[in-house]
Amino acid sequence: MVYTIVVHLYAKEDTESIDKLKAKLVEASEVYSKDHETLSWFVMQDVGDKRKFCIVERYLHESSQKYHLENPYWKTFDPYVIPLLDQPMDLRRLNELE
Template identity: 65%
Template sequence: MVYTIVVHLQALPEAVDKIKEKLIEAASIYRQDKETIDWIVMQDPKDDTKFCIVERYEQESSQQYHLGNPYWKTFDPYVVPLLAKPMDLTRWEEM
């Protein structure tokens, strides 16, 4: 079973570079979390303010390692003020 979270973000135009750098940094850290299959970041090729994160975990409970990572406590406080609108998040389990 695989637990997947897809997050869509839209940066303020003046914050695109900051968001991009933070997401690249976050991916390199979160990929190392226990039971994380992958943490993928993509930028929209038509609108550089839009980003998508695909988080894949072995199971839903695997999020505990992600949320317990000390880096997680710094992520939202940095990113949220740089967004044009709230993050859009979808979760599901795959068989």
């Protein structure tokens, strides 16, 4: 089994918020992709609506996300990202069959 988290984010309408969110998500992907037992940490931006972003986090096990949450970068993520959003993050957890 692979444990997957899918997060949808919707930025505020202004270009500055969109650009800041995009940069933070790219940075976060570089940091989190190196976490122990993280298989992948992808970030995508909708081609039709630049305000829409999606994160797909894939971990070896459900328990693997503890390494993600223990990463010191995690404490900087939400305080920076949440003010840039027009809506709360939509987070879904899944177990994939491999």
